[in-house]
Amino acid sequence: MKIYKKGADASYTLGVFPTIELLKNQPDLVKRVVVHSSIEKNKGYPLIKELCEKHHIAIDVHDATIKKLSPKGNCYAIGVFHVYEKNLEEGNHVVLVNPMDMGNMGTIMRTMLGFGIKDLAIVRPAVDIYDPKVVRASMGAIFSLRVKYYESFEDYHNEYGHHEIYPFMLKGAKNIHKVKPTGNYSLIFGNESSGLDDSFLNYGQSVFIPHTELIDSLNLSQSLGIGLYHFTSAQFENKEVLR
Amino acid sequence: MKIYKKGADASYTLGVFPTIELLKNQPDLVKRVVVHSSIEKNKGYPLIKELCEKHHIAIDVHDATIKKLSPKGNCYAIGVFHVYEKNLEEGNHVVLVNPMDMGNMGTIMRTMLGFGIKDLAIVRPAVDIYDPKVVRASMGAIFSLRVKYYESFEDYHNEYGHHEIYPFMLKGAKNIHKVKPTGNYSLIFGNESSGLDDSFLNYGQSVFIPHTELIDSLNLSQSLGIGLYHFTSAQFENKEVLR
Incomplete structure (x- = not known):
């Protein structure tokens, strides 16, 4: 995974909470999930595992990717997703x-x-x-x-x-x-x-x-x-x- | 002027606009104004000069101070002021x-x-x-x-x-x-x-x-x-x- 640049066809979430939101709301767009080896203690991890299993999404443990995409640390999960555009619906x-x-x-x-x-x-x-x-x-x-x-x-x-x-x-x-x-x-x-x-x-x-x-x-x-x-x-x- | 630390008895504005607000609203608290040598072109400068003159506040041209307090550049004026606390008034x-x-x-x-x-x-x-x-x-x-x-x-x-x-x-x-x-x-x-x-x-x-x-x-x-x-x-x- 490369650092995101405008116009790329894939982007990523940084962190457990937005990754869960991605998996819950747009599972079809997820390419894969990358987690840090120290994620085991994180209380959001069971839900990430459950959602990935349900939607047949691979979880890779790969500290180097996490470090590259989130150099400041404090990030335990990344969800890689296809960039998408949706038509608006009638409503406000x-x-x-x-x-x-x-x-x-x-x-x-x-x-x-x-x-x-x-x-x-x-x-x-x-x-x-x-x-x-x-x-x-x-x-x-x-x-x-x-x-x-x-x-x-x-x-x-x-x-x-x-x-x-x-x-x-x-x-x-x-x-x-x-x-x-x-x-x-x-x-x-x-x-x-x-x-x-x-x-x-x-x-x-x-x-x-x-x-x-x-x-x-x-x-x-x-x-x-x-x-x-x-x-x-x-x-x-x-x-x-x-x- | 030193870089501000919590508890110091003076602080400062960074930039022309907040310096003008300081001079307009709390002139009695201003210790001095420091400007960058390239401020002459700035359209807020005449007002800074006018307000400083009115309230007998010195303006120092000192690029090194500006650079020290605002290392990112783009700052042309600094207003140094005494830290103060005011009692609240009746009202909302x-x-x-x-x-x-x-x-x-x-x-x-x-x-x-x-x-x-x-x-x-x-x-x-x-x-x-x-x-x-x-x-x-x-x-x-x-x-x-x-x-x-x-x-x-x-x-x-x-x-x-x-x-x-x-x-x-x-x-x-x-x-x-x-x-x-x-x-x-x-x-x-x-x-x-x-x-x-x-x-x-x-x-x-x-x-x-x-x-x-x-x-x-x-x-x-x-x-x-x-x-x-x-x-x-x-x-x-x-x-x-x-x-």
């Missing part, structure tokens, strides 16, 4: 236009899963979601989402223009507090530094998240968390306990 | 119990400022907010907040037990959607990995942010962003434009 979507930060991307995936939105469109140029840093930051959430890249927002809009489109912008026309979705919606967020350009004022209902003038803007993952909390509230507001 | 508070992540802490400070909450209590053990990494991540927001450390939550509670206390917990007794504050409140958040322990169920009205069972929990800064968005909504929901 998040659309990220030109996201560039790997750590952010992972957090965003996890937050989406937390609010039950499983379809993510990404408009290029954008971060490579199969980079092991994104996979790690997502804590495996990536394996429960459908993610599709588009060359332009127009391309996405041609497929999903029938959705309620909500671009999140500092110049947004409506206060998010005053907006409630009535059908399937797509929440659109721009790049970490520059946001969405003014052309997005022409799509659907642009919204802003009000805040004080003491900061320039909320950061992307905060805006997304707040946006999802607000837009999914009908689904969660009557829940009496978390679990 | 955020209380962080045992926060440990420097980057998170900076983001949290910025988000607080964005929602107009300027008082932050931190229960030790905790990250050192004067670490230049926190100052940088806060993008200078730290200089607009009042931050006070407490040795225990009891110590904070002895001072502010008359507030409405809302501990954010996975086991929280009430869905956040069902909770509205009626007076001054304190929002309590636990450590990044372990959250708040069960003893916090005994304080005020514990709340949970509902999410799917597909993730273990939202991360600390997401929870805080959502919590602030929700609790401050009365103040922002009628704003017609962001700026």
Whole structure:
């Protein structure tokens, strides 16, 4: 296994927890699992063994591979998987236009899963979601989402223009507090530094998240968390306990 | 100037933007400003000069100091300031119990400022907010907040037990959607990995942010962003434009 490079046809999870998420959610894509010889004590290992056995996936004990792919140590399992792309399904979507930060991307995936939105469109140029840093930051959430890249927002809009489109912008026309979705919606967020350009004022209902003038803007993952909390509230507001 | 160590009586901003925030908001605490010889072209420099002149603060051109404190480059100004602690004021508070992540802490400070909450209590053990990494991540927001450390939550509670206390917990007794504050409140958040322990169920009205069972929990800064968005909504929901 080589260190991942953008465009490679296989990538890998780093660590026991994301490897379990991979095996649980995308077993058909797994090429093999590599573990460190000291994994025996790890309490996640029985589950890795069980899932690999169930899906006829080989487990190799190979410390040198682990060390090569995760030089900082503290990694006991690696799941090698085929890079894949899935078509989105009808339902609510998040659309990220030109996201560039790997750590952010992972957090965003996890937050989406937390609010039950499983379809993510990404408009290029954008971060490579199969980079092991994104996979790690997502804590495996990536394996429960459908993610599709588009060359332009127009391309996405041609497929999903029938959705309620909500671009999140500092110049947004409506206060998010005053907006409630009535059908399937797509929440659109721009790049970490520059946001969405003014052309997005022409799509659907642009919204802003009000805040004080003491900061320039909320950061992307905060805006997304707040946006999802607000837009999914009908689904969660009557829940009496978390679990 | 030495590289900052926890407990030192002076720390410093790294970069033009946070240095300006320091000079604008806490000029009395500034010991001096150090700039790189190539700062002349930087468009923030005239404002730094103006603020230093106004407050009689010396500007030293000293590339070696900049290089020592910011070895990665890309830093043109450093503001050296006395480490300070301020008493909290009456009003709404955020209380962080045992926060440990420097980057998170900076983001949290910025988000607080964005929602107009300027008082932050931190229960030790905790990250050192004067670490230049926190100052940088806060993008200078730290200089607009009042931050006070407490040795225990009891110590904070002895001072502010008359507030409405809302501990954010996975086991929280009430869905956040069902909770509205009626007076001054304190929002309590636990450590990044372990959250708040069960003893916090005994304080005020514990709340949970509902999410799917597909993730273990939202991360600390997401929870805080959502919590602030929700609790401050009365103040922002009628704003017609962001700026």
